[in-house]
Amino acid sequence: MPAKRIIMHLDMNSYFASVEQQANPTLRGKPLGVVATMTPHGCILASSKEAKAVGIKTGCRADEAKFLYPDIILVEVDPSKYRSTTEKIFSIIRQYSDDIEPYSIDEAFINLTGYAQSFNDAVRIGREIKREIFGEAGEWLTNSMGIAPTRWLAKFGSDTCEKGGIVVLDHSNLSAYLKGRDLTEAWGIADRTAARLHLLGIRTLDELMMCEPHALKRLLGIRGHELWANVNGIELAPARLATPVEQPKSIGHSHVLRTRTTDRRFYQSVLMRLAERTGRDVRTRGLEAQGLFVSVGLREGGYYGKNVTLSRSLTGGDEIFRLGWRILERLIGSYTAQSFAIGVFRLRTLSHQGCFWAQPRKDAVYAAMDVLNDRFGEETVHWGTLHRLAPVHAPDRIGFRKTVSTSTPRSDLMLKTGTEQDLVLQDE
Numbered sequence: 001m002p003a004k005r006i007i008m009h010l011d012m013n014s015y016f017a018s019v020e021q022q023a024n025p026t027l028r029g030k031p032l033g034v035v036a037t038m039t040p041h042g043c044i045l046a047s048s049k050e051a052k053a054v055g056i057k058t059g060c061r062a063d064e065a066k067f068l069y070p071d072i073i074l075v076e077v078d079p080s081k082y083r084s085t086t087e088k089i090f091s092i093i094r095q096y097s098d099d100i101e102p103y104s105i106d107e108a109f110i111n112l113t114g115y116a117q118s119f120n121d122a123v124r125i126g127r128e129i130k131r132e133i134f135g136e137a138g139e140w141l142t143n144s145m146g147i148a149p150t151r152w153l154a155k156f157g158s159d160t161c162e163k164g165g166i167v168v169l170d171h172s173n174l175s176a177y178l179k180g181r182d183l184t185e186a187w188g189i190a191d192r193t194a195a196r197l198h199l200l201g202i203r204t205l206d207e208l209m210m211c212e213p214h215a216l217k218r219l220l221g222i223r224g225h226e227l228w229a230n231v232n233g234i235e236l237a238p239a240r241l242a243t244p245v246e247q248p249k250s251i252g253h254s255h256v257l258r259t260r261t262t263d264r265r266f267y268q269s270v271l272m273r274l275a276e277r278t279g280r281d282v283r284t285r286g287l288e289a290q291g292l293f294v295s296v297g298l299r300e301g302g303y304y305g306k307n308v309t310l311s312r313s314l315t316g317g318d319e320i321f322r323l324g325w326r327i328l329e330r331l332i333g334s335y336t337a338q339s340f341a342i343g344v345f346r347l348r349t350l351s352h353q354g355c356f357w358a359q360p361r362k363d364a365v366y367a368a369m370d371v372l373n374d375r376f377g378e379e380t381v382h383w384g385t386l387h388r389l390a391p392v393h394a395p396d397r398i399g400f401r402k403t404v405s406t407s408t409p410r411s412d413l414m415l416k417t418g419t420e421q422d423l424v425l426q427d428e
Contacts, residue, residue, distance in 0.1 A: 005235070006122050008110040009146045009154035010093065010129070013163050015106035016046035019085050020075050022138035031072045035062050038076050039258055041338075045077055049163065082106075088137045096125055107158075109151055119168045122147045126166050150235040155187050174233055178205040189227065196220065205231055251281045252293065252343015260299065262336050264329070271325055274342050276317030282344060288313040289344030294324045296331050297339035304331045305341070314344055 012018070016034040021027045031051040035042040040063040047056050054069045065072050086105050094100060099111035116122040126145045133141055142164040146157025153169045160181070161167035169177055183194040186205055200215060202208050208216075209231045216224030229236050253274040282289060290313055295305025306327055314320055324342045 003114045004118070005149045006112040006116050006119060007148055007151050007154040008112055008122060008126060009103075009151070009158045010108050010110060010126075011144050011146075011155075011158040012089070012106040013142045013144060014046060014048050014052070015141075016077065016082055017048035017051070018141050019082055019138075020078070021048060022085075022140040023081065027073060027075075028140060031056065031069055033060075033062070033065050033072055033074050034077050035074050036077055037256055037258055038062075038074065039256065041256060042074075043256075044074075085137055085141070089133055089141075092132045092136060093129055096129065103155075107155075109154065112147075119147055119170060123166055123168060148233070150230070150233055152187060152230040152235075153233055156230075159187060160185060169233075171233055174231075175206060175209065178209055178231060181205040183208065186227075186231065188230070193220070193223075193227075247287070247347060248285070249347070250291075250293070250343055250345040251278055251285075251287075251289075251347065252341060253277050254295075254339065254341035256297075256339040257337065260336065267328075267332070267337055267340070268321075268325060271328065271340055271342060272317070272321045274340060275321035275324055278343055279315060279317030279320055282347070283315055286350050287347045288315050288350045289347050290314070291344060291346035292320065292323055292327075293341070293343050293345060294327050294331075295341045296328055296337050298332070299336040299338045306331070307345070309346065315350065320344060 017032050020032060020034060027048075029050060030048070031054055032048040033044040033051055033056060034046040035044055040061070042062040044056065044058060044060045044062065044065055047058055047060075051065075051069070051072060054072075056065045056068055056072060060068075062074055065074070082105060090100070090102065090108065093108060093110055097110050097112055097115050099113075101109040101111075103109060112122050112125060116125055126147065130143065130145075133143065144158045144161050144163055145166040146154040146159070146161065146169065147166065148154040148157055148169040149171075153174070157167040157169045167177075181204055183189050183197055183203065183205060184191060186208075189197075196219060197203075197208065200211065200219060202211055208227065211228065213225055213228040216228050218224070220227070226236060255270060255274060257270065290310045291307065292310060292314065293305065293307045295303055297303045308323075308327070310323075314323075320342065328340070328342075
């Protein structure tokens with residue numbers, strides 16, 4: 001008889017802010033925001049629970065946060081600190097299962113099937129994990145846990161339970177737990193999907209649970225059946241969590257400039273750093289790209305950008321920069337740049353076909369740079385364009401995983417005006 005399926009989802013609470021408060025006790029108990037950059041337009045990436053209590057949420061701008069609560073403390077994001085703490089947390093949870101899916105830097109799915117004898121036993125394991133995180137990672141770090149027979153319900157449980165708590169969801173209590181909850185409380189249901197469900201008279205999750213699945217499929221296609229299965233505790237995912245990582249649709253980086261300047265050489269240096277980071281990500285995944293996207297935000301107002309398809313493949317930051325700057329230089333014109341984004345799409349497994357350099361020479365240069373930078377730290381070896389750029393400009397960042405996948409290139413989400421699709425760009 002197969003073991004009862006038991007999935008745990010662990011979600012660290014106010015993670016970046018809590019790590020900062022753990023590292024600096026003088027910040028504890030105070031409204032704190034972790035910002036991308038220490039500028040008025042810097043985005044708050046994480047708010048402490050004290051900041052949330054006064055209305056400051058993730059995504060708020062620094063100047064807006066100061067307006068809401070003038071005494072809020074702002075600190076700049078420190079990715080290496082968060083990664084180090086995450087490594088400690090994941091080393092703890094790996095002691096309880098060999099089937100772990102890291103979902104982002106601050107959350108993970110843990111398959112306890114066969115390791116926990118029951119849901120009550122899973123709660124016991126959850127409390128042990130909490131105690132170990134408290135002792136080894138820090139007493140200021142709390143987490144929420146959902147335990148359920150499916151991955152979706154486990155995450156829904158951790159998302160909706162009391163912060164720092166544990167909730168068990170199964171068929172015995174699911175209907176009561178969903179009763180009266182708004183559709184958008186569910187993982188994967190945003191306003192647009194909720195509005196379409198309203199057409200069927202569905203406004204709460206328990207109503208979605210009771211809906212005829214064929215009606216949902218007619219309205220939303222296969223996505224409708226998935227939603228019905230999710231809220232009814234039916235698992236559509238593979239038995240194991242640690243499945244091969246899905247190839248990304250696009251890879252890219254962006255940055256808001258700290259200083260107001262029209263210096264084109266400075267623009268080039270920032271763009272080169274973003275492009276090189278993109279190239280590193282592409283090569284690390286063993287991929288190559290045949291599409292490039294770029295965008296610029298202007299201080300005078302507006303965002304402009306282009307997606308371009310290429311006749312040959314890209315893997316190097318220097319190539320990505322060279323083509324990206326050729327486009328951005330025209331987009332900026334005589335205006336002042338405020339932000340840049342650059343990245344690639346149309347990704348495929350590296351084939352060594354149609355590249356810009358003779359392949360052996362290109363491979364040797366990139367491989368040598370990657371080996372040295374992996375061993376001694378990023379930009380130990382770098383292109384000359386970066387030599388004059390201080391580390392404070394376009395620093396390392398941590399990306400947030402999206403809970404709903406999309407086949408649309410990331411660039412389409414960023415380019416607000418002036419977008420040109422499928423422009424074939426040849427190397428000049």
